[in-house]
Amino acid sequence: MTAFHVMAGADHTFSRPAIRKIGIADLVDALKLGLDDFSEKPSHYVFLCLMYPIAGIALAIWSTDQNLLPLLFPLMSGFALLGPIAAIGLYEISRRREKGLDTSWSHAFDVRFSPALPSxxxxxxxxxxxxxxxxFVAQNIYFIYFGDGVPPTLSSFVSSVLTTPEGMAMMLWxxxxGFLFALVVLATTVVTxxxxxxxxxxxxxxIDASIRATLTNPVPVAVWGxxxxxxxxxxxxxxxAGLAVVMxxxxxxxxxxYRKLVVSEG
Structure with missing residues (x-):
């Protein structure tokens, strides 16, 4: 049974893994290695990630049906903030592959057995x-420029955003x-x-390791983002649909x- 500990590790101590300095070439290599992992069993991994585009489509339909058009783009862009969670099973597959273990798609769910599951x-x-x-912030930005009225159709909403000073100001802010939110997520989860x-x-x-990795490698991490x-x-x-391959x-x-940024134990 997974022991319940969150803030510190299993031994209740606070460790600080060493961070490496990397370059842009390391990002390219990470992408190549990721493509190599994907190429091993692409159909399996596409199946695993179908939930991501399906969820995106569901959010779009739901926001339209529920008169939440002003939140359509914030929902879609904000959904990307949850990407690290959606990819957790893929990390497990890559971890198993580098150890020479079986990489059947079902092992993506082995995360539930991780001793770090509470964390x-x-x-x-x-x-x-x-x-x-x-x-919440995006909704309030919309209210500042357009009030609490809801556009009747998607086309009228897009038109008001793209062709009015209020719409342009809303997009700018x-x-x-949104960039600041993405920056916070990137800096705190790049290796978390x-x-x-x-x-x-x-x-x-x-999270401390992610922040240190970002501060040590600001340009590579920014380029990665x-x-x-x-x-x-x-x-x-x-x-x-492309997210089923991209993810x-x-x-x-x-x-x-992560392997390039954080020095391995031993």
């Missing part, structure tokens, strides 16, 4: 909390504040979930990026 859950809840705060899966260090140490954002946008264009590649690549 993983807490880190996931923190991300979900940020997602909710982002939606929404993008700036892979580290917790690999070592039961506790959520505080894992741009790569992730660009690939998610590309994957979302064909009705989110597993990014998930596997994120594991290999």
């Amino acid at each position: 993983i859950i807490v880190a996931g809840l923190m991300l979900f909390g940020l997602f909710i705060v982002w939606l 929404g993008d700036l504040i 979930f892979p580290l917790l899966l690999d070592r039961d260090v506790g959520v505080v140490a894992a 741009l790569i992730v954002a660009a690939l998610l946008v590309i994957g979302s264009i064909p009705v989110f 597993p590649i990014l998930g596997h690549a994120s594991w290999h990026l």
Whole structure:
């Protein structure tokens, strides 16, 4: 049974894994390794990640049906904040592959046996909390410029956003504040979930390692964030279908990026 410990590791001590300095070439290599992991059993991993585009489509339909059009883009963009949670099973597959273990898709659910599961859950809840705060902030930005009225159709909403001064101002502030949310998520989770899966260090140490990795490698981590954002946008264009391919590649690549950023034990 998984012992319940969250803030510190199983031995109740606070560890600080050593961080490496990396370059842009390491990002390219991580992507290549992620693609290699994906290529081993692509159909299995696409199946695992179908939930991501399906959830995206469901959110879009729900926001339209519930007269929540102003939250459509914040929902879609904010959904990406939850990416590290969606990729946790892929980290496990990559971890098993590098150890020469069986990588059948069912092992993605072995995360539930991880001794760090409580810490993983807490880190996931923190991300979900940020997602909710982002939606609240985005809604208030809309209220500032358009009041509490709801556009009758998607086309009228898009038109009011793209062709009015209020819409342009809303997009500007929404993008700036959304960027800050994305920056916080990137800086606090770039290695958090892979580290917790690999070592039961506790959520505080894992987030601390992510922040130190970001501060040690500000340019590579920023470029990584741009790569992730660009690939998610590309994957979302064909009705989110591309995410079923993009997500597993990014998930596997994120594991290999973790290996490059954090010095292994021993």
